[in-house]
Amino acid sequence: MILAVVGGKGGVGTSTVALELGLRLDAVVVDADLSMADLPTARGPDLHDVLAGRASPVEAVREGGAVSILPCGRTLAGARACDVGRLGAVLESVARRYGVVVVDCAAGMRADVGVPLAVADACVVVTAPERPAFADAIRVRELARSFDAGLAAVAYNRADAVPGAVERTLGAPGVAIPEDETVRRARRSGYPTSALFPDAPASAGFGALADAVRACGL
């Protein structure tokens, strides 16, 4: 199963949500933000190498941490050398080997968002209580619809409740992730909040989000 996590706008918490869902769904998280990767990385082959044909998808997956991650390179030269056309087959091959793949998608509406949506079984839209964020969430939701990637749930980040209008407009159940200092602390350490602070309010939100995804029966 391939689950694309998209936000449309940057800074709404797409990578945070992808990492948390990776932990909860026992998935490999693929950092597909080719030019502005922000999930933790490590030495060894990364997605840039895989998309340039220098490494196989499975050998680039880092196992052994709290969450298995296929990290992305940080260099502009690496990003330029990528063949984005390979990304779909890469995600499918990781899914065949590991079962569940969560894709942390870039902001914007470029091909590195479209390709994961084209191969995804479903998507999660991450948005936040700010008007520009919601406008971009609607756009990326439409993009997901054109690629037939069903919306499993809406992650409404840094909020205590999801307005009914958000669920109605996007057409999926919303889960509020409360503003929580532990999320920032966990991100600095590179670990999911749910692993470091299981009793934090945000961890409960991420748990509810994973339940909403599971409820789709994918």
Next chain:
Amino acid sequence: MSISIESTATDYGGVTLVTALVRNDDEADRRVRVTNELNGVVRPPTRDGVAVEGWDAEGFEGVVRGRGTLALGYACGGAPADDPCRVAWTERTESDRRGSATVADALRDLDDPRPPAASGPSEVPEESVPPAVAAWLDGVADRVSEGTASEADRRALESLDEHLRTLAGGA
């Protein structure tokens, strides 16, 4: 028949370029299949390395609007001949029976996410020093090695050194 086709093939240095005009005299839209009749594989038009929608190795499939025309063009390895392509079949089209978009659609229709080459530092070629500056530096180097460097040379070098430090600090 409501669908007609006119096609021509022209040789351009070993590659045959085929152009075709498909005309629909019917009121209704019709889906058509145009197949290559030349002895060679169709090289369809591409965008970002992916064949434009409707094209494959044998030809093109798409919709001609009612009372409309469709202009097609492709390259082919085979030698030119009369009527290089033909309409293999036509059928009535439903309003829009396209399925969901694919990876190829994403690559074709969405922007390339790779940063442009001009967005960061690249390898600087050795000859990047302007010729006039290189010539002046060569002259100074000669004078220094001959022991004939002037006070003006020394001041110019100091001024250049200061400029370079300022530039390096701001970069």
